[in-house]
Structures are given as structure tokens and as C-alpha cells.
Amino acid sequence: MPRPRCERCQRPLAHCLCPLIPDLASRTRVVLLQHPSETAHALNTARLAALGLTCAQLQVGEVFDDLQALLAAPGYRPVVLFPGDDAQVLQPYNASPDPLPLLLIVPDGTWRKARKLLYLNPLLAALPRVTLGEVPPSRYRLRKAPQPGALSTIEAVVQALNVLEAPHSFDELLRPFEALIDGQIDAMGGQTYARNHGGGV
Structure with missing residues (x-):
């Protein structure tokens, strides 16, 4: 019989993360587009990011039919957070000549x-x-980074907001993520974690 789950954070009720999830306002509007294969992942960090930000939403799918309407939201500059040769490094709003905040699209x-x-x-x-x-190095201690500088989705969102809206900090958004990581490590045992992931106990 499956364990009862929290409808909000989707964690087992005994390990509900909701008390740790903040309610943070931002100038930036964040839209997380999640591939369906990520929804059942034990560490669904995009969901945690969406729950902790008042100006964020999570959509699940592969093809998003309402994308045109989403991108036309007045008062924002739509961009996608994704590396590439033509990608511009994020700069603080107070150093940007464009007064409009970003509509930050984040593929997950x-x-x-x-x-x-x-x-x-x-x-x-x-x-x-x-x-x-x-x-900074990822705090995602349970998954080997595919390349240097790779972050989990929630870490990437926090870093982006910290840059854009400096000196305001969004680090509080990482509290449920870190608790989730610690819980997974405790469940597997310190010795198993150290053997499989090279971490200390």
C-alpha cells in the first residue's frame, strides 16, 4: 500500500517539506518547463522552486501549446536559461539599461x-x-554533475535570482532542497553514501 503523500510537496507525509518552503516575492517571473520524466524523481527540485516563489509557475510536458500567450505577458522580457555559445551572462537589474524584469524560462x-x-x-x-x-559547486551531493558548473534546477534558479535582484538573497529557497538531500543520505546510511558518492559521514 503506497504511503500517504502531501498533496502540495508530493513527499510522504512523514517527510513533508512544506514547513521549510518559503514564500518569496521576486521582480523576475520564473516559468519552469518540466520534462514529464522528472515528475516522479525523488528530488523534484523544480517543484520546490515553484512552490517557494510567489511569481513562479511549473508546467509539465514536452510540447507547450500555450507558450505564445505565456511569452506575451506584458511587462517582462522573455529569455530562456540555457547555456550556449550565444548565451548572455546574467547581469543585475541595477546594471541593465532595460528597465523590464525578465520572464525567465527554465527547462527542467x-x-x-x-x-x-x-x-x-x-x-x-x-x-x-x-x-x-x-x-559555486552544486550542493546536489547525490548526483554526479554531467559537467563542471552544472547545477540542479532549484540551484540554478536561486543563482539567477541572486544575480538579477542583488543584493536581495533567495538562498532561503534552498532549505527544503538541502533537507531533502540530507534525508536521502540518512536513509542510505553514511557508509553507503561515502562509498557510492565519495562523501564524508
Whole structure:
């Protein structure tokens, strides 16, 4: 029999993360486009990001039919957070000549599936791309980064908002994520974690 789950954070009731999820306002509007394969992942960080930001939404799918209306939201500059040769490094709003805040589109999935989302949604692929500059090492201690500088979705969102809206900090958004990681490590045991992931106990 499946364990009862919290309808909001989707975690088992005994491990509900809702008390740790903040309610943070931002100038930036964040839209997380999640590949369907990520929804059942134990560490669904895009969902945590969407729950912790008042100006964020999560959509699940491969093809997003309402993308045109979404991108036409008045008062925002739509961009997609995705690396590439033509991607511009994010800069603080107070250093930008354009007064409009960003509509930050964030694909959520493995690199291959995130690229597939761009391919299947030409409007998304046509958007200007932005990327993070210097980033700290990921706190995602349970998954080996596919390349240097790779972050989980929630970490990427926090880093982007910290840059854009400096000196305001969005680090509080990481509290449920870190608790989730700690819980997974506790469940597997310190020795198993150290053996499989090279971490300390």
C-alpha cells in the first residue's frame, strides 16, 4: 500500500517539506518547463522552486501549446536559461539599461531532455538565451554533475535570482532542497553514501 503523500510537496507525509518552503516575492517571473520524466524523481527540485516563489509557475510536458500567450505577458522580457555559445551572462537589474524584469524560462530535465524541449518548441528555441557566470559547486551531493558548473534546477534558479535582484538573497529557497538531500543520505546510511558518492559521514 503506497504511503500517504502531501498533496502540495508530493513527499510522504512523514517527510513533508512544506514547513521549510518559503514564500518569496521576486521582480523576475520564473516559468519552469518540466520534462514529464522528472515528475516522479525523488528530488523534484523544480517543484520546490515553484512552490517557494510567489511569481513562479511549473508546467509539465514536452510540447507547450500555450507558450505564445505565456511569452506575451506584458511587462517582462522573455529569455530562456540555457547555456550556449550565444548565451548572455546574467547581469543585475541595477546594471541593465532595460528597465523590464525578465520572464525567465527554465527547462527542467537532463541535458538531453532539456535540449529536446527546445527542439520541440520552436518559440522557446528562438528566445534569447541567458546563462550564469561563475557558480559555486552544486550542493546536489547525490548526483554526479554531467559537467563542471552544472547545477540542479532549484540551484540554478536561486543563482539567477541572486544575480538579477542583488543584493536581495533567495538562498532561503534552498532549505527544503538541502533537507531533502540530507534525508536521502540518512536513509542510505553514511557508509553507503561515502562509498557510492565519495562523501564524508
